[in-house]
Amino acid sequence: MSRHVAIVTDSTAHLPHQTMERHGITSVPLTVVLGDQALEEGTEISARSLALALQKRHSVTTSRPSPEVFAAAYRAAAEAGATAIVSLHLSAELSGTYDAALLAAKHAPVPVRVVDTGMVAMALGFCALAAAETADAGGSLDEAVAAAEKRAEGTSAYFYVDTLDYLRRGGRIGAAQALLGSALAVKPILQLDGGRIELLEKVRTASKAIARLEEIVAERAGVGSVDIAVHHLSAPDRAEALAERLRERIPGLIDLHVSEVGAVIGAHTGPGLLGVVISPR
Structure with missing residues (x-):
C-alpha cells in the first residue's frame, strides 16, 4: 500500500x-560498535547480547x-x-x-x-x-x-537505572554530571528534559526508587486519555510487575506497551534499566 x-x-x-x-x-x-565489530541494531545485535557484553565490561559504543x-x-x-x-x-x-x-x-x-x-x-x-x-x-x-x-x-519519559556509570562513560547525562559524585552512591531516577537526560531524584534503594518512579508516572498520567510504554533491559519481571500496577492505577490508560530496549539505548543505560513513557492522546 x-x-x-x-x-x-x-x-x-x-x-x-x-x-x-x-x-x-x-x-x-x-549501529552498536562492540570491540572491533560494527553491528546494526535490531538485526545484527540483540539487547540480550548487548547486556552480556556490558556485564563482561567489553568496550561498547554507538554511532549514528x-x-x-x-x-x-x-x-x-x-x-x-x-x-x-x-x-x-x-x-x-x-x-x-x-x-x-x-x-x-x-x-x-x-x-x-x-x-x-x-x-x-x-x-x-x-x-x-x-x-x-x-x-x-x-x-x-x-x-x-x-x-x-x-x-x-505532551510526552514525558522517566527512568530508573541501577548505576549512572554507563551514562557517564557515554557522556549522556548532561547537567546531571554535576551531581555525579554523590549520585553514584544511590539509585537515580532520571527524566528526558529538553532532549537531554537529567537527574530528577536520588533514592536510597532500588525498591524505593521503583516505587517512586511509579508515583511519578501516576501523577503525570492524571485522569485523561494516555498511552504508556514500559521499557527495560534484562529486567522483564520488574517491567511486567510495574506495568500491572500502572494498569490498575491509571484510569485513562488506552494502550500499554512493555518492551526491552534495543542495544543502542542499552549501551548507555546498562542492565537493570526500567523506563516509562507517558504520552497523552
Whole structure:
C-alpha cells in the first residue's frame, strides 16, 4: 500500500514490528560498535547480547546511521509512491542521527521534513505513530509533522537505572554530571528534559526508587486519555510487575506497551534499566 506521505524513523523508537508494518513506517538502524565489530541494531545485535557484553565490561559504543543509509530509505519511499516524507528522530542532544538525516534530505527525490523530536524510545515511537495515523487519514506533510510535534510536546519519559556509570562513560547525562559524585552512591531516577537526560531524584534503594518512579508516572498520567510504554533491559519481571500496577492505577490508560530496549539505548543505560513513557492522546 503506497502512502502520499511516508514516515521514516530510527531504530531507537522501538515501535512493535507489526505496528510499523500496519502503518508502513520505515526504521533506519543505528549501529552498536562492540570491540572491533560494527553491528546494526535490531538485526545484527540483540539487547540480550548487548547486556552480556556490558556485564563482561567489553568496550561498547554507538554511532549514528550514515547519510547514505537515510538517502537509500528516502529513495525507497519515493519509489513506493510517496510524494513527501516525514523523518522523525531521537533527540539531537543524544545523537548525530538528526544531522545525518538532514544531510540526506537535501538530495532526496521528494520533499523531506526532518524533525528532532527531542525524544527517544517509545517517546519517539508515539510521535512516529501520530504522524503515520495522520498520513493514513490523508493528512498533508505539514499535518503529519504537526501531529508528531504535538505528541512530542505532551510526552514525558522517566527512568530508573541501577548505576549512572554507563551514562557517564557515554557522556549522556548532561547537567546531571554535576551531581555525579554523590549520585553514584544511590539509585537515580532520571527524566528526558529538553532532549537531554537529567537527574530528577536520588533514592536510597532500588525498591524505593521503583516505587517512586511509579508515583511519578501516576501523577503525570492524571485522569485523561494516555498511552504508556514500559521499557527495560534484562529486567522483564520488574517491567511486567510495574506495568500491572500502572494498569490498575491509571484510569485513562488506552494502550500499554512493555518492551526491552534495543542495544543502542542499552549501551548507555546498562542492565537493570526500567523506563516509562507517558504520552497523552
